[in-house]
Amino acid sequence: MTEPATTLIHHGYTPPPGFAAPQPGVFKASTVLFPSVAAMRNFEWKDKTAYTYGLHGTPTTYMLEERLCTLEGGLQCLLLPSGLAAISNVALSLLRSGDEVLIPENAYGPNKVLAAGELAAWGISHRFYDPMDASDLRTKINAKTALVWLEAPGSVTMEFPDLCELVRVCRAHRVLCALDNTWGAGLAFAPFDLVPGIEPTLGVDVSVHALTKYPSGGGDVLMGSIITCDPALHMRLKLTHMRLGFGIGANDAEAVLRALPSLALRYGAHDASARALARWFQGRNEIAQVLHPALPGSPGHAHWRALCPGEGARAAGLFSVIFQPRYSQDQVDAFCDSLALFGIGYSWGGPMSLVVPYELASMRGAWPSHLKHGTLVRFSIGLEGVGDLQADLSQAMRHLGI
Ligand SMILES: *Cc1c(COP(=O)(O)O)cnc(C)c1O
Numbered sequence: 001m002t003e004p005a006t007t008l009i010h011h012g013y014t015p016p017p018g019f020a021a022p023q024p025g026v027f028k029a030s031t032v033l034f035p036s037v038a039a040m041r042n043f044e045w046k047d048k049t050a051y052t053y054g055l056h057g058t059p060t061t062y063m064l065e066e067r068l069c070t071l072e073g074g075l076q077c078l079l080l081p082s083g084l085a086a087i088s089n090v091a092l093s094l095l096r097s098g099d100e101v102l103i104p105e106n107a108y109g110p111n112k113v114l115a116a117g118e119l120a121a122w123g124i125s126h127r128f129y130d131p132m133d134a135s136d137l138r139t140k141i142n143a144k145t146a147l148v149w150l151e152a153p154g155s156v157t158m159e160f161p162d163l164c165e166l167v168r169v170c171r172a173h174r175v176l177c178a179l180d181n182t183w184g185a186g187l188a189f190a191p192f193d194l195v196p197g198i199e200p201t202l203g204v205d206v207s208v209h210a211l212t213k214y215p216s217g218g219g220d221v222l223m224g225s226i227i228t229c230d231p232a233l234h235m236r237l238k239l240t241h242m243r244l245g246f247g248i249g250a251n252d253a254e255a256v257l258r259a260l261p262s263l264a265l266r267y268g269a270h271d272a273s274a275r276a277l278a279r280w281f282q283g284r285n286e287i288a289q290v291l292h293p294a295l296p297g298s299p300g301h302a303h304w305r306a307l308c309p310g311e312g313a314r315a316a317g318l319f320s321v322i323f324q325p326r327y328s329q330d331q332v333d334a335f336c337d338s339l340a341l342f343g344i345g346y347s348w349g350g351p352m353s354l355v356v357p358y359e360l361a362s363m364r365g366a367w368p369s370h371l372k373h374g375t376l377v378r379f380s381i382g383l384e385g386v387g388d389l390q391a392d393l394s395q396a397m398r399h400l401g402i
């Protein structure tokens with residue numbers, strides 16, 4: 001070994017052991033080295049006692065998985081390249097041709113699009129249920145139902161369901177339920193222990209989290225997780241995860257590991273600003289309805305209250321408003337365009353406040369009776385000063401016209 005090309009690849013130096021720092025190290029690998037061929041043949045990746053290939057885990061991804069289990073109160077975790085990949089992994093793992101999946105009417109849109117696309121093409125049917133009516137779910141569950149999706153609150157329209165009752169309905173029918181827990185983020189309520197103190201515990205079977213949102217916190221990482229409390233269920237999901245080749249990059253894992261210590265603080269700050277601004281909107285005569293689960297009068301507020309009791313009850317930094325029907329779509333678009341501090345863009349959970357007008361009529365079968373008519377705009381409140389945000393909203397109202 002004399003040529004630099006060789007010695008720089010097969011270098012003999014090992015740094016001294018005992019290094020410690022607040023942040024965990026970042027291990028990057030597609031290839032993982034084995035000490036011998038025999039070890040290569042014997043190493044088992046499924047139980048996380050060893051390493052075999054970058055796709056199946058590194059110390060960095062194992063570390064992130066364990067912290068996310070702690071956050072959500074689960075026991076096993078899978079990491080995926082996006083929140084939507086986590087949703088599709090759950091669907092592809094738990095559904096077979098001839099099965100049916102039930103999805104709430106107000107679910108995250110791409111979950112519905114997956115059902116109408118790939119799932120339908122593979123002979124898996126889907127139906128939507130009214131998440132605000134547990135009896136609707138009860139009547140729609142049938143012999144074909146293999147999975148029920150839950151979301152609290154629903155995307156965009158923010159209705160908060162009676163999550164405990166929906167889980168009880170699934171339990172009574174022995175159907176698996178998966179919660180999209182992105183809004184709660186493991187902080188607003190405990191998905192595997194919805195009513196602390198009761199035995200046996202009441203919880204969902206699977207919690208999916210778009211880490212893209214609050215856990216990343218930067219608006220610059222795409223990642224998802226699937227958390228469970230049942231080793232057999234986890235193994236079903238994990239085998240699908242392995243066969244589909246869902247892995248994540250070490251730099252992305254590091255970004256989330258770095259952001260997790262400030263998660264609770266950031267969540268609280270997003271929440272406080274969002275509630276203040278949602279209340280401000282309630283006092284504006286341009287607005288027909290404010291949709292924020294922590295505000296009395298909002299659809300499902302009592303369910304949020306019951307699930308998130310006490311003084312410190314948490315909510316995310318999201319809310320929607322419905323403008324009075326006298327304002328046209330163009331006028332509401334002009335309002336959004338004239339905001340200076342709110343970016344126009346999808347997603348949420350980062351430092352910058354965002355705004356998106358939605359065409360609700362095209363998203364729901366029928367206009368829900370609990371929602372006023374008018375153009376709906378959703379806000380994701382960032383970490384800017386709340387006074388500045390309110391002043392910006394105030395000036396943009398002047399661009400609505402009359
Ligand atoms: C953003 C989001 C997802 C998907 O996350 P991506 O990482 O963007 O794919 C899933 N569910 C909800 C509720 C979301 O807000």
